[in-house]
Amino acid sequence: MADAVVRCLRDGRLDGEHAPALAMQGSLQCCPLAARTMLHLAVAVASNAAAGKAQARGVVVVAFDRSPEVYLDFMRRSGLDSNALGRCVQILDCYSDPLGWKQNIRIQSHQEDTRTPCSKNKDNITIFRSVKDVAKLLCSIIDLGRGFEGESKTYFSVAIDSISTMLRYASLQSISSLLSNLQSHDQISLILWLMHSDLHEPKFSRAFECLSTMVACVEPEVADSGYGEERRGNLSFLEHNYSKAKFHVRLKRRNGRVKHLYEELHVEGYDVKFVSASSLSLEVNQNLVPKVQFNLELSEKERSDRANVVLPFEHQGSLIN
Numbered sequence: 001m002a003d004a005v006v007r008c009l010r011d012g013r014l015d016g017e018h019a020p021a022l023a024m025q026g027s028l029q030c031c032p033l034a035a036r037t038m039l040h041l042a043v044a045v046a047s048n049a050a051a052g053k054a055q056a057r058g059v060v061v062v063a064f065d066r067s068p069e070v071y072l073d074f075m076r077r078s079g080l081d082s083n084a085l086g087r088c089v090q091i092l093d094c095y096s097d098p099l100g101w102k103q104n105i106r107i108q109s110h111q112e113d114t115r116t117p118c119s120k121n122k123d124n125i126t127i128f129r130s131v132k133d134v135a136k137l138l139c140s141i142i143d144l145g146r147g148f149e150g151e152s153k154t155y156f157s158v159a160i161d162s163i164s165t166m167l168r169y170a171s172l173q174s175i176s177s178l179l180s181n182l183q184s185h186d187q188i189s190l191i192l193w194l195m196h197s198d199l200h201e202p203k204f205s206r207a208f209e210c211l212s213t214m215v216a217c218v219e220p221e222v223a224d225s226g227y228g229e230e231r232r233g234n235l236s237f238l239e240h241n242y243s244k245a246k247f248h249v250r251l252k253r254r255n256g257r258v259k260h261l262y263e264e265l266h267v268e269g270y271d272v273k274f275v276s277a278s279s280l281s282l283e284v285n286q287n288l289v290p291k292v293q294f295n296l297e298l299s300e301k302e303r304s305d306r307a308n309v310v311l312p313f314e315h316q317g318s319l320i321n
Helices: 002-011 030-048 069-075 083-088 101-107 132-144 163-169 172-184 202-211 278-286 300-307
Strands: 023-026 056-063 089-093 116-123 125-128 156-159 188-196 214-223 230-232 235-237 238-251 258-268 271-276
Touching: 002 023, 002 030, 002 083, 002 188, 002 238, 023 030, 023 202, 030 056, 030 069, 030 156, 030 172, 030 214, 030 238, 030 258, 056 083, 056 132, 056 202, 069 083, 083 089, 089 116, 089 132, 132 156, 132 172, 156 258, 172 202, 172 271, 188 202, 202 258, 202 300, 230 258, 258 300
Parallel strands: 023 188, 023 214, 056 089, 056 156, 089 125, 156 188
Antiparallel strands: 116 125, 214 238, 230 235, 238 258, 258 271
16 A cells, blocks of 8 residues: 555646645654654655656655754665765755744854845755745745756655644644645645644644545554553553554545555564555455345245235225215
8 A cells, every 4th residue: 555655656746737745644642653654755755756767856855843864864774875865855954943043143143144044054955944934935845846957847746744843833724825835836746744633623634634635644553561451540551552553544536536545554663664454454344334234034924914914006895886
């Protein structure tokens, strides 16, 4: 199933359509697993771009939750060399100085002379210092994407690591508008983002789901702690397995049909593997079928009662003159 998701991300958009969008959801309990899965998909997009197998020539990672060095290190360990990173990965750093406070301190101490909302730190890292200004953020993402090399029209992908962090600085309406504008931009091949759904009201998750063509949920497996279930008041303390999770995907196809896919996700170091969960899929499918039983056999009493039923069109007695 992960291959099916990566294939959709690799193929990108069709002329006249919006870019496909993957909305990933996870709770705080499975934050490491959800973030690792997001990184895995971003690396897959960058790898396909580097190999010339994708519509996109590169990926712009909008980093809110982690330092850009974390992403670059993960991509190197996943097999992307320096040449591929330089050609196919650009990181918009909204983590290091999101509101420009560090720059203001340097200005006050006369270490810098100008105040800029966006500046180049390294070849593929650009620091963004005005995260409340969603319009400037949109322009910065598009400017970075246009920098990828390619013949004729150059497509690029966008990966946003935390919608939840964005919601600290901007409204739901402005972020929805940002995603919608990215989807409709004629050079963007695909978008993917991660959101911690348990931090927000359900209406927030629904709003972003409406913009997406794929929704992926990462749910941690809960196991007994090994010492039995310990209760304090009404709380039961259970141990979460942070190396394994359930991965549910809902694909909205172009013909309007929706496909549900289920797999188990295993994290081993820097490696992320997807294992087929056919038994889980079968169990879910069975639960979707209404539990209705039809008995086609009649008992003797039922046959007798049926024979004695007088139908409206049957003659009931002799005619009265």
